[in-house]
Amino acid sequence: MSHPEINTIVRIISDIFARRFLKELKYLSQKYIISMVSKNQIKLITSLQQKKFRQANGLFLAEGIKVIGELLQSDFELEHLYETEAIFGNVASDKKTLVSENDLKKISALTSHNNCLALFKIPQPGRISQSGxxxxxxxxxxxxxxxxxxxxxxxxxxxxxxxxxxxxxxxxxxxxxxxxxxxxxxxxxxxxxxxxxxxxxxxxxxxxxxxxxxxxxxxxxxxxxxxxxxxxxxxxxxxxxxxxxxxxxxFGQLQKTExxxxxxxxxxxxxxxxxxx
Incomplete structure (x- = not known):
């Protein structure tokens, strides 16, 4: 095989790897870029603080890595997860968005804010147990x-x-x-x-x-x-x-506690x- 042919093959292989690298780089940049929470998203999420909107949308809010982590390991179905950079990547899911701390504060229902907030689907009621x-x-x-x-x-x-x-x-x-x-x-x-x-x-x-x-x-x-x-x-x-x-x-001697x-x-x-x- 002549040198020009070898150079052509090397160039083709290099082009293939370059395209793949750029594709992966684009994917990673999209994956880890901070997204703005839209007005419609804010409206939906904040509305879920009220019972009538939770019932209308069939969704509820959960906040904090402890609560959300427990729910993710259960039968509750995740609708979407919003996380800050502090913990982004801890949860493997394609239903999540990286958001700023400021945006997370806007949608939080709590006075002390966490690094993540999730929407879960409200399950259908099941049969009530009659044992234990x-x-x-x-x-x-x-x-x-x-x-x-x-x-x-x-x-x-x-x-x-x-x-x-x-x-x-x-x-x-x-x-x-x-x-x-x-x-x-x-x-x-x-x-x-x-x-x-x-x-x-x-x-x-x-x-x-x-x-x-x-x-x-x-x-x-x-x-x-x-x-x-x-x-x-x-x-x-x-x-x-x-x-x-x-x-x-x-057991108190005075027993004034009602x-x-x-x-x-x-x-x-x-x-x-x-x-x-």
């Missing part, structure tokens, strides 16, 4: 309390929470944040609580100030534990369906049920 220990929430209004109770359920191995229709929205950003990712492992359903309790075959425990001392009560492995509204407790209609009233005794926060009470009661297994 179940937490039932009667008109819990504070999203932080709801999220904390879900996190406590995850800690104590309780996988089912049943909420009255009046209970705070599961997909409120404050609820999601308070779960710290436990929403990925605890199934939460909203239903007519009275109908659910009326048809269950499990024993129903209700938390009351004048209930039986939980430390002296016989506690089964399976059952439903009902927690009431922060201000008014368990409603009269639900109270009528409770088979056993339980209470956490006060009651425990519902999430604090849930932690104590879940702990005692778990200890008896």
């Amino acid at each position: 220990l179940i937490a039932a929430l009667d008109d819990i209004r504070d999203p932080g309390n709801l999220g904390t109770i879900i996190r406590l359920c995850d800690w104590f191995g309780i996988t089912q929470v049943v909420c009255s229709m009046e209970t705070a929205d599961l997909y409120n950003p404050k609820t999601i944040q308070a779960t710290m990712g436990s929403i990925a492992r605890v199934k939460v359903d909203f239903t007519d609580l009275k109908t659910f309790l009326k048809h269950t075959t499990l024993p129903v425990f209700g938390t009351f100030m004048d209930g039986r001392n939980i430390y002296e009560e016989t506690l089964p492995k399976e059952g439903i534990v009902v927690f009431g509204n922060e201000a008014n407790g368990i409603s009269k209609a639900v109270e009528a369906l409770v088979t056993t009233k339980i209470s956490i005794p006060r 009651s425990l926060n519902v999430a604090a009470a849930a932690a104590i009661i879940f702990s005692e049920f778990s200890r008896r297994k």
